[in-house]
Amino acid sequence: MKFSFIFPGQGSQAIGMGKEIYENFNDAKELLHNASDALSVDFKKLLFEENELINQSEFTQPAIVLNSLMCYLALKSKLNLEPNFSLGHSLGEFSALAVNSGFDFVDALKVVNIRGKLMQEACNGKDVSMMVVLGLNDQIVEEICVGAQKDGLQIYAANYNCDGQIVVAGVREHLAKFESVFKEAGAKRAMLLNMSVASHCPILSSASIGLVSHLEATLKDKFKSVISNATAKPYSSKNEALNLLKDQLVKPVLYKQSIQNSQSEIDIFVEFGSSVLKGINKKITNKPTYSVTDIKSLDEFLVFLEGK
Incomplete structure (x- = not known):
């Protein structure tokens, strides 16, 4: 079977997300602690306790990516499944890049923390x-x-x-x-x-320009194929990513087109960290989408694979 890994964007956040994964998988726990140290953010408190910061872009973005990566690590601890390619919705493109070796995981979290700040700054006063x-x-x-x-x-x-x-x-x-x-x-x-x-439009021009230096410092030269939100086409190099991730902030997210263009190449989509894209995919493709958000959904996916 051929798989595509998919990752949600901003708006999928919820208090308590990733808690069960954190408590039961050591790699996920270690990533959260490393991220907390590197970003000087208490991610345990941010993800698992009631707070207002979860809805502020500079915190929302790393929280969502961290949750997606923890869910991915939970699956990886059970089964080393390799995707044909990965893609994400908006912010989720950064999760896709991290899983496909485009970023170190903690570097991805640092970049989206900065991305969230730049986006908010571009919209301040407007x-x-x-x-x-x-x-x-x-x-x-x-x-x-x-x-x-x-x-x-x-x-x-x-x-x-x-x-x-x-x-x-x-x-x-x-x-x-x-x-x-x-x-x-x-x-x-x-x-x-x-x-x-106001995401993915010219209002974010200053954020788009400001993001480039941070991408330069953290992106890997080569990585497994990721589908661009800006073009709905795959890319796999730093040079391509620098332009595409810059464009991504000011151009529309071609999520529907990305799924339509790629569905013939895979058998199953696997979403990490939410079920938002699973619901959207039902309206785009007849290929099944499984979501991994907690132990129950992880086990359901593993049982499905065992039956194949």
């Missing part, structure tokens, strides 16, 4: 947000966004999740004005999200 649009095809959403931009408004297609589900990003006031426009065009729903950053 009342920005994101909006999910349901029930419209891609072209209609794109046409509405382009029309708004011609009128001087900041609204951009940001995440192509699946057919009939696109997230747009921009200035909150501009997005709010266009709720009714999307609905009049046939959207079943257009809903503002509780976000303080």
Whole structure:
């Protein structure tokens, strides 16, 4: 069987995530402690105790990547499964790179901590947000966004999740004005999200530029194939990654296209750290997706593999 490993992005965080994995797998526990020391963040408290920091980008991003990597290490302790390629949704691309030897694990956590800070700084003083649009095809959403931009408004297609589900990003006031426009065009729903950053659009230009030096210092020269959010195509070298990860912050996430382009090459998708992408994948592909989030889901996946 051929596998693709997939990794969730921001929005998948929850208090308590990874707790069972941390308590039962030594490699996961060691990674959390090493990350806490390296980043001067108490990840045990951040992940497992009620707190407000979990929803601040500079902490959210390493928390999500750490949880994904701990779940990956739990599977690896049971079975050394090699993916044909890996991919992630937005932030999840960094988890994919870490698992595919593009980053050392702790370096990946340092980079996404900085990435979160840079994204927040790029949006400071700007009342920005994101909006999910349901029930419209891609072209209609794109046409509405382009029309708004011609009128001087900041609204951009940001995440192509699946057919009939696109997230747009921009200035909150501009997005709010266009709720009714999307609905009049046939959207079943257009809903503002509780976000303080506008991801994957030109508003993050300064963050995109600022990230490059940190990528230069930490990326490996060569690694196993990862699919780019920006192009929906695979890459496997530092030179490619520097440009693609820079572009990723200001260009839309082509998640749907990435799954469609790659599904013929694999038999099973395996998600680490959440079940968000598992739900989205059901709307994109008939290939099964298993998620590894705790001992029960890990055991279910192992039982499935034993039966094959």
